[in-house]
Amino acid sequence: DVKVTQSSRYLVKRTGEKVFLECVQDMDHENMFWYRQDPGLGLRLIYFSYDVKMKEKGDIPEGYSVSREKKERFSLILESASTNQTSMYLCACRDTYTDTQYFGPGTRLTVL
């Protein structure tokens, strides 16, 4: 089974702080994704990466950046956290043979 881990389950930060969310997968998948999930809005794609150092913006990239220096690790960076970035953040990787996405446990981020 694919294992996707995220660095924190819960995180509380202050407005203006720089925040790093880490995601690691153990299956050598090329595609990795960052989503955020908010009540009533569903899952929204922030950024994705299709290989090391390769990234593309998703539907809501504003206020975020990403880093993929190694194939197994995909990081989401909030350059200057704001209260409207309080959300559940979900990392996923994709099995290219089946298109299945496997999610990490999620990080519940609260920005005060």
Add this chain to the structure above:
Amino acid sequence: QKEVEQNSGPLSVPEGAIASLNCTYSDRGSQSFFWYRQYSGKSPELIMFIYSNGDKEDGRFTAQLNKASQYVSLLIRDSQPSDSATYLCAYPNYGGSQGNLIFGKGTKLSVKP
């Protein structure tokens, strides 16, 4: 705009009944569909996927796909309280980001003992 429509619920069924969850999608070219289950506060976990028209069964779960009607459903037989969760339908966005999934907003299922 590619979309997935799901009834948000909540759908309430008694224990032991069949729960029927439905999803319609806008992209006629979609070839595969996924059902995820998400417990409150947890991340989505894959239940099953279906590629071809007809039914696919896995234990108590049956996915049904009708491409002509752009409709996919999930049946849960002998529903248990542990099935209470939000169920997300999704399909790949082949024309956009490399393989990201387009998700519905989910149907909340409540199974009453």
